[in-house]
Amino acid sequence: MKIETLSSEIFKEHVYKRLLEFGGLATPGHIEYFKGYYGFDFSDLSFGVIYPGGEVLCLLTRHISDGVSHYSWYGQPVRIICRGQGDKQLRAEQVAQNHLYSLWKDGDIIDFQEPTGEMSFFAKTLLQMGVTPRIFPEQIINITSDLSMLGDMRKVFRQNIKWGERNLNCAILNKDNITEGDFDAFEQFHITVAGRRTRSHSTWRAQMKLVLTGENYLISSYLDNNLVGMSLFAASGERAYYSVGVYDRDLFNYPLSHYPIWRGILHAKNLGCKTFCMGESFYSGVLDSLGRIPSEKECNISYFKRGFGGGIYSFIRFLGNISV
Structure with missing residues (x-):
C-alpha cells in the first residue's frame, strides 16, 4: 500500500468523482469558492490509500494563521471517505494514520466532523491526541x-x-x-x-x-x-x-x-x-459546534428552517489543538 496524492491526475479524478457522489458543499467546484470566502493561502495535502478491498480518502488542507498550522478542508471540516472492510481496510487505515502523524506537530489546530455512531480511525486518533469533540446538530430532510x-x-x-x-x-x-x-x-x-x-x-x-x-x-x-x-x-x-x-x-x-x-x-x-441539508441548527443559550453561544439572529434563522421539517441529526466535531 502506498500514499496517493493529488499530483496524480488519475487519483485526482478518483477523488473528484467521490466528492460529486458525496454531494452538497463537498463537490470539487466549492474549492474555489471556499478559497475566496476564507481568504487563506491553502496548501492541499489531500491523500488516499487505495487497495483492493480497502480505501481511505483524506481531504485536508493546511493554512497558517497567527503562526499556527490549521488543518481543515479549505476552511470546512476535514473529510474522510472510507470504503472497504476487514483486514485490508484496517491496513489502509493504519497507513493513512501513520501519514497523518508525519504531518502534524504539537499545537497544530484540526477541524474534523463525522456522524455519531462507531467512530472512524480518524476520530479515535484525535481523541488519543487530546482533541475534545462537540455535538454538531444538523437539520436534514429525507427526500x-x-x-x-x-x-x-x-x-x-x-x-x-x-x-x-x-x-x-x-x-x-x-x-x-x-x-x-x-x-x-x-x-x-x-x-x-x-x-x-x-x-x-x-x-x-x-x-x-x-x-x-x-x-x-x-x-x-x-x-x-x-x-x-x-x-x-x-x-x-x-x-x-x-x-x-x-x-x-x-x-x-x-x-x-x-x-x-x-x-x-x-x-x-x-x-x-436523497437528503436535503439545512446546516447546523442553533438553539438559544446552547453552545454550538465551535464552542460559542449563537446569536439571536442565528437562532431565529434555525427556528425558521426547522419549520420545513426533517430531523435533527447528531454529528461530532473535533476542533482544537493536537497534542503529539
Missing part, C-alpha cells in the same frame, strides 16, 4: 414523497407555500439556462438587501461556476414582475444543501421564502438526491 414532506412541515409553512404558488413567479436557473446577467443580478440584489457588500466579487463568480458545472442551481422569485428573492442550492449525488437565500426585507409581511425553498427541495428530488 420522500411530496405529501410526506409537506405533512412534516409546520401548518403555516404549507399555507405559505400555497401563497407562493399563487403569487410568485419562480424560475430554476441551472447550467442549461443561467447567464452572467442572472448572477450579476443575484450579487447586486444581495448587496442591496444587506445594505453593503459582505464578500468579494470573486466568490460570486465561483458560485456562478458551480451552477455552470451542475453542482449548484439558483431559483429566482418575482412578485408583480419585481425581483423579490434569490435562493442558491448545492446538489449532486445523494445530497443537496440550502446554501444562500436573499429576500426583499421591505416585503417581509409576505412569505417570500417558503415556496422557493420548497421548489429547491423538489428540484433536488428530481436530480436524484
